[in-house]
């Protein structure tokens with residue numbers, strides 16, 4: 001798990017062969033946030049946040065709360081108070097396929113939050129949902145215990161049984177990228193050389 005603390009989502013995505021990334025609409029509220037951890041899942045009816053609080057209550061320290069809010073945008077599923085509770089409980093982050101509110105204050109917290117955006121309208125408390133069940137969030141199937149990695153580029157899910165293989169491939173990818181940068185970065189001559197080789201290898 002700790003391997004993922006320092007891995008950018010792009011390298012993890014490459015390690016997964018380009019699969020399992022959430023819809024582009026789900027982004028961090030603050031560009032410098034990076035999150036990793038095991039998924040604790042919530043299946044919440046649109047705009048209803050009873051199960052969001054139930055989920056964070058039952059999650060384990062270091063988990064990332066993954067909320068299938070059905071992509072609904074009319075009501076917030078959390079605000080600064082609820083997100084503050086998640087921070088107090090020691091979660092690593094919150095990913096919501098829906099919207100939240102009080103985002104100016106949430107940006108001041110230390111808990112990375114990923115969402116489709118914000119609304120002014122409060123959450124509803126009329127319907128319960130389910131926790132710790134398979135969900136589909138941002139178009140990706142997430143099972144409890146899968147690994148979540150998120151940063152400014154988006155959120156990617158690593159199935160639990162692929163964790164060590166994907167981490168290894170992601171690290172290899174980073175090394176390759178660093179070598180490419182060292183070999184070809186920083187001068188017009190090297191940039192031309194790289195592109196000439198690239199075109200020779202890729203154009204028909």
Ligand SMILES: O=C([O-])CC(=O)C(=O)O
Pocket residue numbers: 076077078079080081082083101102121122123
């Ligand atoms: O009722 C809500 O949407 C939640 C809220 O404002 C908060 O957590 O601060």
Ligand SMILES: [Mg+2]
Pocket residue numbers: 079080081102
């Ligand atoms: Mg509030």
